[in-house]
Amino acid sequence: MSTDPTTMTRASRGVYAITPDETDTDRLLHRVTQVLDAGAVWLQYRNKGASTALRAAQARALLPLCRAHGVPLIVNDDWRLAAAIGAEGAHLGESDGELGPARAAMGDGALIGASCYADIERARRAVDTGASYVAFGAFFPSPTKPHARRAEPGLLSAARSLGVPRVAIGGLTPDNAGPLVAAGADLLAVISGVFDAPDPARATRAFAACFD
């Protein structure tokens, strides 16, 4: 797979790993390496507890690792940070500003994702304003976000006509994610199911097997 960001092949089916809140950057890189080695196809850098400086340092540190694996790095919440470090994309939820300015600043090639919760109309609007993919959830109780709104698998099939990759998130495990892929999920976005697993590499492979 190409490691040049301008020609990088972007798999749009598979495991979309999202980092846990990890303050130790060396440990973060170690944990992410295991998951990328095991075949995750996209990585989102998300650290809700970190200072601005730590987030910038960790996102920068992840970039060469992602490049070495041919995996796009998507920065949660902050498209300006993503643009500043040359990451491939940003993920924006309802509190993270408008998508249009992010698209205008990052260009046509950027991977800009939108959280759509359980709202298909929000997904339509996101695609109309330039989203590269839409994320729905939470499909199951999430250890990371216990109060997340809940979504039903039918949303994934309903969103097929939007013509962009559909991401499923929220409480996913290798045992519950198969029906979401059957319903149309192109990517399984996972934090605890991978990073809190006793063997993150094995968990990543088990999620990937949901696509077989």
Ligand SMILES: Cc1ncc(COP(=O)(O)OP(=O)(O)O)c(N)n1
């Ligand atoms: C792939 C993906 N889907 C949904 C989210 C959640 O975004 P948001 O609602 O902005 O919540 P936070 O992640 O910022 O707490 C996501 N990050 N990634």
Ligand SMILES: Cc1nc(C(=O)O)sc1CCOP(=O)(O)O
């Ligand atoms: C960040 C996030 N967003 C969600 C949504 O529903 O929009 S659920 C969620 C947490 C995902 O973590 P885990 O894989 O540990 O459940």
Ligand SMILES: [Mg+2]
């Ligand atoms: Mg957010």
